[in-house]
Amino acid sequence: MKNYLDELNEPQREAVEATEGPLMVIAGAGSGKTRVLTFRIAHLIEKGVDPFNILSLTFTNKAAREMKDRISKVVGANEAKNLWMGTFHSVFARILRVEATRLGYPSDFTIYDTQDTQSVMKKVLEELQLDKDIYKPKQVLHRISQLKNNLITVRAYHNNPELIEADAAAMRPKMGDVYRAYVDRCFKSGAMDFDDLLLRTNEVLTRFPEVLAKYQERFKYILVDEYQDTNHSQYLIVKALASRYENLCVVGDDAQSIYAFRGANIRNILSFQQDYPDAKVIALEQNYRSTKTIVGAANQIIAQNKDQLEKNVWTANDQGQTIPIYRALTDADEARYVASQIWELEINEHLKHQDIAILYRTNAQSRAIEEALRKRNLPYRVFGGTSFFQRKEIKDLVAYLRLLINQNDEEALLRIINYPARGIGQTTLNKLTVASGELDKSIYEILENIGQYNSKIGLNKPTSQKLNDFITMIKSFKVMLQNHDVYEVATHVAKTTGLIKTLKEDDTPEGISRLENLQEILNSIQGYVEEQKQLDEGDPSLSGFLENVALATDADNSDDDENKVSLMTVHLAKGLEFPAVFIVGLEENLFPSMMNLNTRQELEEERRLFYVALTRAEKFAQMTYSVSRFRWGKIVDSEPSRFLEEIDDKYLEWKNLNAGLPINKSGLNANLFEDDYSQVPKFERKKPEEKKPATPLKPKAGFKPVAQANIINQMNGESVELSAGKIVMHDRFGKGKVISLEGEMDNVKATVLFDNAGEKKLLLNFAKLKVIS
DNA sequence: TATTTGTGCCTTTTT
């Protein structure tokens, strides 16, 4: 227990022991930053600091849990349990449960997720009669998010001619009205969006000195992980809380700042020393994670960026293998290659599924990979994308529960008032909404006294009765909540509202899976209730559960013990490490993203993202790019990413540079499903030392009519040869005979004479033809 | 009113 300090190197140890005063730790990738944070907290407790006085802000809730576990092992669970650890959003949501009433919010305020806010915004824009093609909900919300993260309130906005002008110049002169209406609407619904959680925390700390003093006293020691990714709002909260004792330790790596798009401000880390002139700064430069090859290649990448702090990450680890870079012909080929390499790694290097991660730039890329993994029977888990709690069937049930806690939650109410269908249509809802505005009462309040309003609103008897039935049902749930636990209520809700029945009627695979999801959420509610009942400070209440739902990140609820290959975006991979990592889709306009090519700053963030991806790898890293890819339903040609050029060839091993698309020999994409390309007509072999690898060696697109083409059999994914005379099957047209084939390489058209539908020209890329004989 | 069919838009990245 005492010798934990011996497990640290010199700078790590220094960072752990410098407990008093401001400290910034610049931690290179893989340099043991989590270790430092963990031991530092343990050390504080060992020195006699009350865990109650320590606040630790992590990037995910999962990271917080893991750190807590590790601290428990050093100082004991009893000590560790009083630590405040979590993400900014979850910690300050907890604080706002106590303090938000000062700002006029209910303490059971709802947290609106992205879906909710978009839905609110659409209604706002409709009400203001603004063109939703100009005021695109997503863009407008992004703008508001920017404003909030810079603590520009509605009033501040209207007092700021510069901002108003900027929005006018961007063709959105009504931005201020939209902002006000959106904020009002959320407030009336007793709801906060993600940015509000930070903005309102700032507000409460600024407006109420006694609140500030309370939390300053409470959090005498503050630690912030991933400091490079904090935004201005978070920065100010930390600054305010730490200003009394200044026992603030921030840990970060400017080279890994990848959240500028959501307001992260790299200046927070770059200017720490100006904010705290007597701050101690410690750099952790020894990488314990990766091979020399990986560290060397990563260093070369990041060296291309201008905006960065000097540092020299090095490692004493083995040289390791060179990094293979596979040039794929299509995204399917890329996926197939990755799957086959995973097999090899598992056999030759004795890796388990869980040792392997596949990282990509966009969530959409997972599909092709998933398919290839399934074919190889490799179990996998996809992180991110539409998370469990975003699914419709889950949101429906949660909306009922939300309404029980916060009757003003209009999003929840409108979502479920007619789901499952109970004959309350759009017309009725419009009337209610109008009445709600005129009477300045929430829709729920109107419904509670529907008898007294229905003539004024203009509702007929049957409709009024339906509304009354609905509100009676909701009220009965509320009553039940008083003496039953959340699981019992949720189950009752799912049954009595007809949610389960509706899903049961749908026996398509999707319907069945939705029913399973509903079952799963009920199970997880039960699990949550049981778990919270066990804990001393557990909160088995419905509002506690709902907060978890709103702030759960996908990285949080992983089944750790499952042995599966991980698939995720590079963003989600931050802070993780794997023995083997595949980075796929290294192509121009994808990674770097086409959206981020306009300014140097944007491009540098993409480069940092690539740096993060590569530095996740311990022993084996591989990269792939494809010369063509399915995007927006079309095959798009692509070129290798510029980032590949930035790595010295001594670290790399270029693979499959010669494979082309031999349209004149055996047809389109003939060789996608074989590993042996030796039979394929060769393009000029490229020698890396002669030519920069990233210069695309694209096979020239052929424009000749083709005699044959290979299509991919929809059933088993195998390639099947197609030529004139073959009998094929089409979903809509039925059976038919191929008359001829024509067209360009990736754009082959087949003329088919169908038995019942006559002659059709079909694009092979789109028509799902099955070859019968 | 509810359900089905058709269309236009789309894609970064996430708390």
Added chain:
DNA sequence: GGCACAAATA
């Protein structure tokens, strides 16, 4: 190819 929204129909 997929999803959200609009129009068309029972």
